[in-house]
Amino acid sequence: MGFAHQAEKVEKKSSRKKKDGGEEETGCWVKLRFMGSCMSSRSRVDNSMSGRTERKPTKEKSRDQPVVPVSSTTGSNAESASSTPKFSEELKVALQLRKFTFIDLKLATRNFRPESLLGEGGFGCVFKGWIEENGTAPVKPGTGLTVAVKTLNIDGLQGHKEWLAEVDFLGKLLHPNLVKLVGYCIEDDHRLLVYEFMPRGSLENHLFRRGSLPLPWSIRMKIALGAAKGLAFLHEEAERPVIYRDFKTSNVLLDADYNAKLSDFGLAKEGPEGDKTHVSTRVMGTYGYAAPEYVMTGHLSSKSDVYSFGVVLLEMLTGRRSMDKNRPNGEHNLVEWARPHLGDKRSFFRILDPRLEGHFSVKGAQKAAQLAAQCLSRDPKARPRMIEVVETLKPLPNLKDMASSSYYFQTMQSDRARSNLNAKNGIRTQAGFVVRNGQPLRSLSSSNGPQASPSQHPHPSPKPKAKES
Structure with missing residues (x-):
């Protein structure tokens, strides 16, 4: 998943019904409550091994849908939940990347608390954290270097492959228009990535x-x-x-x-x-x-x-x-x-x-x-x-x-407003004529016609703020 909604604080209140009629908490919250992190042995998202589904950190339902493979066998993460996979891929690490311990990142994100959550997707959660400017130690919120910490739910080979791809590509690709990968953590079953924080989100x-x-x-x-x-x-x-x-x-x-x-x-x-x-x-x-x-x-x-x-x-x-x-x-x-x-x-x-x-x-x-x-x-x-x-x-x-x-744009806006008004009154225009109840009448243009949509009031475009807290 991308940490696409870094600037958004979110509240996840999702739950699902148990067979016995009770409710079972899902997503980051159950992991945070019982483990103090977004890591678990079982993902709460059923991800296709050959598609991508993201859960957005907003109350709106995601409209992104995974592309279905031309020819493949779809597998669920649940199939691999019974045991932790053994990964043999070689981790390629660029020299400039910092290696973090899990406890460093746990403290940097204030114990992965809900208030630090920036977003959640199919392969893990993203939290806001603070670390030393040139080191790996956690620091007080609001000081040092602000980062986004992405965790990975180790549930299958696909998630680990994506994690490896992130380290491999972003570890060696440096450009002003690529997000900077600060470092990583690979410790037991924990897989985390640390990025520069992007304050205006996606x-x-x-x-x-x-x-x-x-x-x-x-x-x-x-x-x-x-x-x-x-x-x-x-x-x-x-x-x-x-x-x-x-x-x-x-x-x-x-x-x-x-x-x-x-x-x-x-x-x-x-x-x-x-x-x-x-x-x-x-x-x-x-x-x-x-x-x-x-x-x-x-x-x-x-x-x-x-x-x-x-x-x-x-x-x-x-x-x-x-x-x-x-x-x-x-x-x-x-x-x-x-x-x-x-x-x-x-x-x-x-x-x-x-x-x-x-x-x-x-x-x-x-x-x-x-x-x-x-x-x-x-x-x-x-x-x-x-x-x-x-x-x-x-x-x-x-x-x-x-x-x-522009005179043309003003004319177009006037025509659009007139068309909207006609539509509300059951009138449609056709080749320079107004048609009412199937009978054509010659269209008369009005010099006093509206210059903008009746549902909108022109106002200056907002100016972006210099900084955003």
């Missing part, structure tokens, strides 16, 4: 959490650029190419200045070498983000990440989730709903996040929509390389041609 929370303020346009483009740089580094600049394989909004974390950093390398895969164009692997990832050719064939390439980036860019443009069954029919799948509009210079404005209320660059939005369309091409060869994506995104955060001052 991009997912900022885009979709109820009650959150809308991200300003320039910040969205800054985040897109930072995430693109992270992927470009993995594809083009790393000693050996790396395919991230699980690019989505919950795995894009933000520091205090909204700099984007990729987290959770549990599914990362070394890319093809030489003349090979792809690597063949079991299909793993998240529905709505995985490239169609990868889901169909298991052929994984850097262009698979490019497709996933296109989906996330589209989420940032529209304010919609990649998959949302609460939407009307025909709008459940974001890519399929938005694709016809991306190449249309007029209609694509209609799919932009209404919470932006015109506070976005017209040229920037057009460029971003065109880029998303290229990344989402059904033909992998037609998709751009991430280094090309970076070059396209570079100027976008600084463009100042705001749509709110």
Whole structure:
């Protein structure tokens, strides 16, 4: 799991019924109560060995769904609960990583207490902690170095493999747009990872959490650029190419200045070498983000990440989730709903996040929509390389041609408001006419018509705070 919700304090009150009618506590709480940590011999999440399911640390149910393998046998963690597996994989540790003892991390997180919990996922929990700036000893909360401590539930080979992948990749990959792995703990059955703390949490929370303020346009483009740089580094600049394989909004974390950093390398895969164009692997990832050719064939390439980036860019443009069954029919799948509009210079404005209320660059939005369309091409060869994506995104955060001052956008808003009003009154427009009860009447435009949606009141976009406690 990614520690995608670091900035969120959560309360887990989940319980499940026993056969005798009582209630049995599950998740982190039972582990904290009886063991003082998030480690247990039995996971409370039924994880497919070939898919990923995350439990979000919010009260909203997760909409992320695991990609089902093309051909595989699905296994449950419960099958391995009877005994602790014996792992023989060699642990590859970079020299700069710090090695922690379990007691160090227990004290650093204040005994893994609920108040320190940042998030929970299928493979463990994430806690906030404090350690020495240049050491491993725990320090008083609010002092030293603030970190995120991710624990692992040792229930099966898959979780251990993901833990090893995190240590291997993040231990040797250093880049401003990759989250920094500070160190690790491997002691008896305990497996923990220590990361830099990301105070603004995940991009997912900022885009979709109820009650959150809308991200300003320039910040969205800054985040897109930072995430693109992270992927470009993995594809083009790393000693050996790396395919991230699980690019989505919950795995894009933000520091205090909204700099984007990729987290959770549990599914990362070394890319093809030489003349090979792809690597063949079991299909793993998240529905709505995985490239169609990868889901169909298991052929994984850097262009698979490019497709996933296109989906996330589209989420940032529209304010919609990649998959949302609460939407009307025909709008459940974001890519399929938005694709016809991306190449249309007029209609694509209609799919932009209404919470932006015109506070976005017209040229920037057009460029971003065109880029998303290229990344989402059904033909992998037609998709751009991430280094090309970076070059396209570079100027976008600084463009100042705001749509709110555009005559066309004001006209479009007026038409949208009129259409909404007509829909409420049982009127529909058709080819320049108003149709009421099947009888066409000529449409009359009003100079005093509304300039914005009647349900919205224009106001300046919020300015990000310099720091967040």
